[in-house]
Amino acid sequence: MLQKPILEVKGLTKIFGRGCSQCKIYTGPDRETNICPTCKSIVACSDISFELFRGEVLGIIGESGSGKSTILKLLNFEIDPTEGEMYVNTPDLEGKNLFLLNSFQKRKIRNSFIGMVYQYPYMGLRMNISVGGNIAERLLISNYKNFSYIRKKALDLLKKTEIPTERIDDLPINFSGGMQQRVQIAKALANAPLVLFLDEVTTGLDLSVQAKILDLIKNIQAEYGLSIIVVSHDIGVIRLLTTRAIVMKYGKIVEAGLTDQILEDPQHPYTQLLVSSQL
């Protein structure tokens, strides 16, 4: 009756430092810190559990340092968790905790299932390789070998992300911030990912460019029925893109629910502060 989540995360914890038995107990919103008073380790996120369903856009909102981006880095296998499990609902991987796979298998999943777009384009792009080359790189690691196919696919993606196709051989370093973000999105979509992670993708862009990027994401999501996790500190972005959201503070989830419910009937004091802080 109910569909199974496409991605499931259980008890995800990341502690930077040596860690101790008290790290998780003495940190979090109630303690108003994410630094363990005993061992001084930083608890970036602790006991994070959530599900992502097919075609759903899930928001993660919270202030800087609340652990939002750490979660995406963990899910993208950029860093290893201290504790936790992650599952994807595909026939060959069902029931397997992805964090326990070897690095080769993880890379394979990353290349074929996940698309990631970072706040800073230099994290997702090779600035001194042409736009076409950036997209081709992603296709090559997903085992596409035919050059003319790759070129055609890159052009398609540029059109899809509204980048002038005549700029396919230009270097991203010569692009504007908004355009670099589009290239990142094109690159992330190249391998037709199952899930897309967006980490503060409109932060630092001017308003009209922000709006265009958000509209692009919305259109692409609708067209491909993508499952997306959107990390943002901007309530407007969360309101526009997501149907469900998670609110984080000091590494812990303080509230989770339907986005309209969180914005109109926030339960936790921090969420109330966040919502009332909107300009």
Place this chain on the structure above:
Amino acid sequence: MLLRVEALSKVFKRYIPSSVEISGCIDVSFDVEEGEFLGILGPSGSGKSTILKCIYRTYLPTSGNILYNSKLYGIVNIAKAPEQVILRLRLSEISYVSQFLKVIPRVSTLNLVANALLSRRKVPEVEAIKKAKDILERLGVPSKLFDAFPSTFSGGEQQKVNIAMAVVWKPRLLLLDEPTASLDMHSANQVLDLLKELKQQGTTMIGVFHDIELMKLIADRTYKVNGGYRDGFHN
């Protein structure tokens, strides 16, 4: 029975700027039969909208049950159902017309209404656009506004777009929060005619109306929210 509200209460605990409890609605109980129009009456601030928002789950009920007899899942307690279930119901059965237009910015009026249908029902795009046009025309929205963004519209025009978006996909349960509040008599009647037609086609409705005379024209029964229970602010 399509919907049964049992001892529904909503108390808002607010921590900002200072700790306060505000009661939205207290001990509300009613049944709504399939195909019926239930009007909700009560003075301003008596919690009428709160009841509707609890049924749509924009507000989390504090206590009580909201039993909805859904096509998809059978009886669902909206007060406690998983978010995934609520989202599915919002996409296939339950629609809500808010007092104020809240829509995705930078989308034209016609596309907003057509998308409301396209995202919920399997219809060809051409047909969705045609239906959207029909409904907007019936509500008296001038066709020159179809390609404009509704954020620039008058209050009445925005309200019409709001209603068009909710009505176009023929929901099974329609929640109406002051659907005629910012409309003149002529426009209000256009809305009522459209709602009556939808009702005849089987849609069950719960509506909060500002104007009792208007409500009498469409409601089969009314539920009075007793403002007397309302204690207002207390710490």
